[in-house]
Amino acid sequence: xxxxxxxxxxxxxxxxxxxxxxxxxxxxIHCLLGENGAGKxxxxxxVFGLYRPDQGIIKVxxxxxxxxxxxxxxxxxxxxxxxxxxxxxxxxxxxxIILGNEVTKGAFLDLDSARRxxxxxxxxxxxxxxxxxxxxxxxxxxxQRVELVKALFRDADILILDEPTAVLTPGEVDDFFGVVxxxxxxxxxxxxxxxxxxxxxxxxxxxxxxxxxxxxxTAAAEGATQQSLANLMVGRDVVFRVDKAEADPGAPVLRTQxxxxxxxxxxxxxxxxxxxxxxxxxxxxxxxxxxxxxELVEAxxxxxxxxxxxxxxxxxxxxxxxxxxINELGVAHxxxxxxxxxxxxxYTIADNLVLxxxxxxxxxxxxxRNTAAINAEAQELVEQFDVRTPGVxxxxxxxxxxxxxxxxxxxxxxxxxKALVVAQPTRGLDVGSIEFIHRKIIELRxxxxxxxxxxxELDEIMSLSxxxxxxxxxxxxxxxxxxxxxxxxxxxxxxxxxxEGQR
Amino acid sequence: xxxxxxxxxxxGRAAGQVHRMLTEAWRLQPLYVSLxxxxxxxxxxxxxxxxxxxxxxxxxxxxxxxxxGGGDEIAGSLARSVPFIGSALALAFAFRAGLFNxxxxxxxxxxxxxxxxxxxxxxxxxxxxxVAIPLILIAGTLGGAIxxxxxGVLRTKTGxxxxxxxxxLNSLVLFGVRWMVNSRDPVVLRDTESTVPRTDPIxxxxxxxxxxxxxxxxxxxxxxxxxxxFVVAFVLKRTTFGFEVGTVGLNPHASHYAGINVNRVIxxxxxxxxxxxxxxxxxxxxxxxxxxxxxxxxxxGFDGIAIALLARTNPVAIIAAALLWGSMLSGAxxxxxxxxxxxxxxxxxxxxxxxxxxxxAIVRYLFRVRExxxxxxxxxxxxxxx
Numbered sequence: 001x002x003x004x005x006x007x008x009x010x011x012x013x014x015x016x017x018x019x020x021x022x023x024x025x026x027x028x029i030h031c032l033l034g035e036n037g038a039g040k041x042x043x044x045x046x047v048f049g050l051y052r053p054d055q056g057i058i059k060v061x062x063x064x065x066x067x068x069x070x071x072x073x074x075x076x077x078x079x080x081x082x083x084x085x086x087x088x089x090x091x092x093x094x095x096x097i098i099l100g101n102e103v104t105k106g107a108f109l110d111l112d113s114a115r116r117x118x119x120x121x122x123x124x125x126x127x128x129x130x131x132x133x134x135x136x137x138x139x140x141x142x143x144q145r146v147e148l149v150k151a152l153f154r155d156a157d158i159l160i161l162d163e164p165t166a167v168l169t170p171g172e173v174d175d176f177f178g179v180v181x182x183x184x185x186x187x188x189x190x191x192x193x194x195x196x197x198x199x200x201x202x203x204x205x206x207x208x209x210x211x212x213x214x215x216x217x218t219a220a221a222e223g224a225t226q227q228s229l230a231n232l233m234v235g236r237d238v239v240f241r242v243d244k245a246e247a248d249p250g251a252p253v254l255r256t257q258x259x260x261x262x263x264x265x266x267x268x269x270x271x272x273x274x275x276x277x278x279x280x281x282x283x284x285x286x287x288x289x290x291x292x293x294x295e296l297v298e299a300x301x302x303x304x305x306x307x308x309x310x311x312x313x314x315x316x317x318x319x320x321x322x323x324x325x326i327n328e329l330g331v332a333h334x335x336x337x338x339x340x341x342x343x344x345x346x347y348t349i350a351d352n353l354v355l356x357x358x359x360x361x362x363x364x365x366x367x368x369r370n371t372a373a374i375n376a377e378a379q380e381l382v383e384q385f386d387v388r389t390p391g392v393x394x395x396x397x398x399x400x401x402x403x404x405x406x407x408x409x410x411x412x413x414x415x416x417x418k419a420l421v422v423a424q425p426t427r428g429l430d431v432g433s434i435e436f437i438h439r440k441i442i443e444l445r446x447x448x449x450x451x452x453x454x455x456x457e458l459d460e461i462m463s464l465s466x467x468x469x470x471x472x473x474x475x476x477x478x479x480x481x482x483x484x485x486x487x488x489x490x491x492x493x494x495x496x497x498x499x500e501g502q503r
Numbered sequence: 504x505x506x507x508x509x510x511x512x513x514x515g516r517a518a519g520q521v522h523r524m525l526t527e528a529w530r531l532q533p534l535y536v537s538l539x540x541x542x543x544x545x546x547x548x549x550x551x552x553x554x555x556x557x558x559x560x561x562x563x564x565x566x567x568x569x570x571x572g573g574g575d576e577i578a579g580s581l582a583r584s585v586p587f588i589g590s591a592l593a594l595a596f597a598f599r600a601g602l603f604n605x606x607x608x609x610x611x612x613x614x615x616x617x618x619x620x621x622x623x624x625x626x627x628x629x630x631x632x633x634v635a636i637p638l639i640l641i642a643g644t645l646g647g648a649i650x651x652x653x654x655g656v657l658r659t660k661t662g663x664x665x666x667x668x669x670x671x672l673n674s675l676v677l678f679g680v681r682w683m684v685n686s687r688d689p690v691v692l693r694d695t696e697s698t699v700p701r702t703d704p705i706x707x708x709x710x711x712x713x714x715x716x717x718x719x720x721x722x723x724x725x726x727x728x729x730x731x732x733f734v735v736a737f738v739l740k741r742t743t744f745g746f747e748v749g750t751v752g753l754n755p756h757a758s759h760y761a762g763i764n765v766n767r768v769i770x771x772x773x774x775x776x777x778x779x780x781x782x783x784x785x786x787x788x789x790x791x792x793x794x795x796x797x798x799x800x801x802x803x804g805f806d807g808i809a810i811a812l813l814a815r816t817n818p819v820a821i822i823a824a825a826l827l828w829g830s831m832l833s834g835a836x837x838x839x840x841x842x843x844x845x846x847x848x849x850x851x852x853x854x855x856x857x858x859x860x861x862x863x864a865i866v867r868y869l870f871r872v873r874e875x876x877x878x879x880x881x882x883x884x885x886x887x888x889x
Contacts, residue, residue, distance in 0.1 A: 324762030341760040356761040
């Protein structure tokens with residue numbers, strides 16, 4: 001169906017794709033696997049006509065093509081579902097699907113015939129969508145189905161799916177795999193981009209692994225293992241399991257009682273949350289995003305006012321204390337949103353490393369900053385946390401996401417910590433950085449720090465936590481020991497708020 | 504068509520040459536856009552002058568002599584520039600905290616009226632100059648600081664955007680002082696012995712020593728304002744408070760996360776901004792007129808915005824930009840006298856400077872300047888603070 005031969009694409013300063021070749025056969029699911037920045041998106045963007053290759057050939061059904069824009073690619077039967085949906089929330093499903101490809105009768109939209117076409121597509125591929133629903137009211141999983149129908153509506157035979165499972169709950173992921181298989185069963189061919197190894201092994205027919213812009217391996221899914229793929233992706237042996245000793249929990253350090261918090265719109269998204277995290281344990285909070293995680297973390301760390309209930313740290317009530325007062329108790333916070341809260345993009349690495357300690361005696365005397373001490377501290381942290389940078393006076397936005405996160409982690413994990421609140425600590429990072437950050441978190445736990453971990457990655461929660469609580473609609477739906485937890489049980493709790501299930 | 508294009512390319516090439524010269528010789532990287540904007544404005548202004556039938560070189564020669572043609576001219580230019588330093592600092596400092604203080608016009612008036620009131624208090628004449636002069640300057644500074652601090656408080660307590668509230672506060676104080684100085688019944692601050700509306704003269708002990716008896720008088724307030732520029736540069740670059748101001752300006756969310764009291768920084772920065780304007784006004788009252796007249800500070804705050812942006816909010820560059828601004832205004836009358844070109848032409852050139860600095864894409868295209876530095880005053884960067 002699709003052949004990519006010797007494609008090279010350079011951007012100023014980087015070669016994003018270097019002599020990449022790939023073949024997609026009819027009816028197969030071809031997984032494109034690689035770390036962030038390996039060149040997966042660049043490659044598919046060229047196939048979809050968004051970039052033009054510097055060198056190399058793209059053939060569709062044996063015929064060489066030169067796409068000027070994505071319109072050309074769509075005309076050749078290529079469809080793409082982006083990671084961030086390209087839907088208009090206030091339009092209905094049918095309106096979104098025909099957008100740019102309107103079915104008309106004279107000067108008017110022919111929504112009836114569009115609706116009929118959508119229904120028949122939906123039925124044929126098992127993609128249940130209601131053409132008259134407003135997109136903004138749909139769940140993320142449903143919106144994704146709309147995107148798929150939209151591509152099929154434009155007669156796509158080749159579908160490119162960019163990290164389609166990143167936004168789904170475990171249950172939705174299973175449904176999604178069902179849809180993907182019914183699509184290939186009826187002759188569609190799929191390029192599936194991901195960095196989640198489990199998924200690759202679950203759906204792929206063939207796998208191409210990219211590393212630093214080059215193809216480092218193409219394999220049939222049969223016989224591949226998570227370990228072998230991870231090693232290929234990273235280019236060295238990856239320690240897959242997070243090695244950690246049994247937890248040795250001590251006294252309670254962080255406690256909330258009936259905590260209620262409102263989000264920016266004033267809607268209460270944390271609705272009576274009780275938890276107790278003890279010294280030397282990692283308490284993981286699993287849950288589908290948008291169930292109050294962000295507001296919970298911000299309220300505990302003093303960044304957001306509470307609407308009720310109380311927060312205690314080390315036996316003192318800290319409800320609605322300022323972020324600095326809480327921080328000075330020995331509570332560190334790795335924020336969920338790296339660029340909004342974690343760093344000041346226009347500052348150097350050194351200034352970012354002291355962002356919350358710049359005022360301490362060590363770095364400031366009589367109100368004047370001690371640049372030498374700041375740089376010395378930064379130098380030490382950069383080495384200790386293996387931040388890859390030309391120097392501490394480089395601007396932080398010259399670093400990759402993984403290295404920026406290391407800077408944040410270095411800043412937060414330094415000092416005399418009693419408790420650590422981490423939100424999405426490894427989102428968007430490569431395997432190497434993930435490993436590193438996980439190790440640091442466990443080191444802290446072993447030193448007796450109480451860790452509250454919030455993550456949308458169930459794998460991360462399961463491998464790091466000692467106890468796991470599932471956050472559902474702003475309260476804890478259940479708490480389990482990590483050793484006994486299963487994906488199925490947690491998935492059910494995440495989706496329904498109850499382990500009996502209601503579906 | 505083709506000829507015009509060739510000429511265009513030719514100009515572009517010449518401009519590229521100028522740019523290379525500047526890069527290699529002077530290392531003025533961050534100020535390129537400003538320098539070219541000035542150059543470009545004079546070129547366009549020259550075209551304008553020749554359209555009205557005057558040789559632009561004759562006009563500019565007269566302007567230049569009016570600016571720096573002799574001792575008196577230089578002193579006059581300096582004197583004219585002094586208050587601009589303060590009003591430009593008012594914008595620049597707030598800008599570093601991510602705030603757009605366009606209320607310097609009002610903060611000058613608030614500082615000026617406070618200084619004039621304190622300076623005319625009867626017991627001032629009993630004090631020695633070494634006490635009375637600092638007192639009148641501090642009074643003006645405080646007046647400005649309060650008037651600047653109010654929009655800061657409104658912003659943190661109610662979310663009112665400082666652009667709106669400073670505009671409103673400008674009107675409030677403008678008409679407020681006008682009434683105070685005009686009104687005869689009741690007498691508020693009017694000097695009843697004077698035929699023109701103005702306040703009572705300040706005590707002789709509160710008069711800043713004069714440097715040159717030029718027109719206007721060049722007084723020692725120059726040192727105070729130039730000194731403040733260096734102090735502000737140091738504060739922003741080297742102090743803990745400056746770090747907080749810069750952090751809030753660049754990323755208020757991260758500042759909040761890092762434990763900085765964002766509201767306190769906002770109020771303090773606005774008050775400091777107002778203080779600079781207030782100081783400028785007080786030094787004018789004390790050093791030149793000796794009384795307050797509402798018209799004295801007309802447009803001075805708004806010119807401060809242009810000067811601060813021209814200096815790319817760099818406190819030391821503000822000194823140079825204010826000198827340029829003030830001396831152009833000071834030299835314009837000679838141009839009118841000798842070349843018969845209206846003073847307004849200088850105003851037009853100044854407006855174009857600001858326009859070219861704001862719409863820097865024009866300058867970058869003409870002079871082939873790459874986007875090296877972030878433009879500090881594009882609409883988006885003002886939004887920074889929420």
